[in-house]
Amino acid sequence: MNDVVVTRAPDFHLPMHRHDSARTVLVTSGEITETDILGERRYGVGEFIFRPPYYLHGNNVCDLDAKYVRLSVSRSALKTFTKKNGWRSGRGRVDLSEWSVARLCNVRFGGDLLLASTTACEASTDFCRRKGAGLHMLANELRSGSGAELQLTRRAEKLGMEPYQLTRRFTREFGLTPSAYGREARLYRALRLLIGGGRALAQVAAICGYSDQSHLTRDVAAATDRTPSQLVHEFRSA
Numbered sequence: 001m002n003d004v005v006v007t008r009a010p011d012f013h014l015p016m017h018r019h020d021s022a023r024t025v026l027v028t029s030g031e032i033t034e035t036d037i038l039g040e041r042r043y044g045v046g047e048f049i050f051r052p053p054y055y056l057h058g059n060n061v062c063d064l065d066a067k068y069v070r071l072s073v074s075r076s077a078l079k080t081f082t083k084k085n086g087w088r089s090g091r092g093r094v095d096l097s098e099w100s101v102a103r104l105c106n107v108r109f110g111g112d113l114l115l116a117s118t119t120a121c122e123a124s125t126d127f128c129r130r131k132g133a134g135l136h137m138l139a140n141e142l143r144s145g146s147g148a149e150l151q152l153t154r155r156a157e158k159l160g161m162e163p164y165q166l167t168r169r170f171t172r173e174f175g176l177t178p179s180a181y182g183r184e185a186r187l188y189r190a191l192r193l194l195i196g197g198g199r200a201l202a203q204v205a206a207i208c209g210y211s212d213q214s215h216l217t218r219d220v221a222a223a224t225d226r227t228p229s230q231l232v233h234e235f236r237s238a
Contacts, residue, residue, distance in 0.1 A: 016058045016175050018223065022073040024050045024111035024118075026094065028101055030066030034059045035175055036089055037143065037184055038123045043091070050090035050111070050118050052082060054191065054224045056184055057089070058175060069101055071111035075235055083196055085120035087188035092118045134159040135170050142182040145189065145209055152178060186210070187219055194220075194228050195235050201228050 016035075026048040033042050034049055036057040043049055050073070051057060081090065092114060104110035123139065138155060156166040170178050190208045193199055199207075205216040220228045 013060045014058055016056050018054045018056055019051070020053055020224070022051065022053050022075075022078045022111070024048050024071040024073055024114045026069045026071060026101075026104070026114065028067045028069055028096065030064070031062035032059055032066050032068060033062060034089075036121075037139070037174060037176070037181060037188075038089065038121050039174070041091065041121065046096050047091065047093050048114050048118075049121075050081070050092075050115055052078060052087050052089075052191070055087070055089060055188075056176075056223075069104065071104055071114065072109050073111035073115055074109045077109065077112040077115050079195060079235065081115055081118065081120075082192050087192045089121045090115070090118035091121050135166075135173055138170065138178065139174060139181065142178065143185040145186065183219065187223055190216060190220065190228075191231075194232055197232065197236065204228070 025043075027043045027045055029045060031042055031044045033040055034057055035041075036051075036055065041049075042062065094114060094117070099113075104113065107113065123136065123143075134155075152163050152166060156163045159166060161169070167177055170176075170181070174181055176184060186208050190204055190210070193204045193207065194201075201216060202213045205211075205213045208216070210216040210219065217227055220226070220231065224231060226234070
C-alpha cells in the first residue's frame with residue numbers, strides 16, 4: 001500500500017468513510033484537511049496522520065497541488081498505539097529532507113517508522129473559544145460513554161436550543177448526529193478492547209455499554225464486515 005497519491009482538487013472530496021487497514025498518510029505537497037469524531041484538522045507538508053482500521057473519517061484538499069503518501073502500518077504497531085492511546089487518530093511531523101518519500105516507500109512498513117513519533121489527536125479546542133462550547137462538552141461525554149443515556153431534549157434545553165437545532169449544529173460540526181456519534185465512539189471503545197485481547201465478548205459488550213453480546217456483534221459487523229471473533233482471530237494470527 002506504500003504509494004504516492006496526487007489529489008485532483010476540487011474533485012478530491014471524500015465524505016465520511018472507512019478503510020479496512022491501518023495507515024499513515026504523509027503530506028508531501030500542499031495541504032489537506034481531515035475530519036473525524038475529534039473534529040477537523042489541517043495538515044501541511046511534512047505532517048502526517050495515522051488512522052486505525054475502520055476509523056470513520058472524511059477528507060478534502062486545500063491546495064490544487066496537494067499530494068500525499070499512503071504508508072502501511074503493521075498490526076503489531078497498531079496494537080501498541082491503540083493500547084496506549086485508544087482507537088483514535090494520531091498526527092506528527094517529519095523532516096522530508098531526512099525522511100525521503102522514496103526511502104519510506106521502499107520500507108515494507110514505512111508507516112511504523114512514523115507511528116513511533118505519532119501523538120494521539122485530541123479534540124479540537126475551537127469550540128471552547130466559540131458559542132459551540134456546549135457541543136464540545138456533549139461530544140466529550142459521548143466519546144467517554146458518560147453521555148450515552150443523555151436525553152437530547154434535556155441537553156438542548158440547557159443550551160437554549162430546540163432538539164432539532166442541537167442536532168443540526170452538532171452534525172454540521174462533527175459530520176454525525178449526536179446518536180450516530182455516540183455509536184461510533186462506543187464502537188471504538190469496543191475495538192480497542194477486542195484487539196487488546198484478554199476479555200470475553202460478553203464482558204466487552206458490558207464495559208462498552210451494549211445491551212448484550214449480540215448487540216456488540218451487530219455493530220462490529222456493520223462497520224467492519226467481520227464478527228468480533230473474526231477480528232480477534234485476525235490480529236492474534238498476525
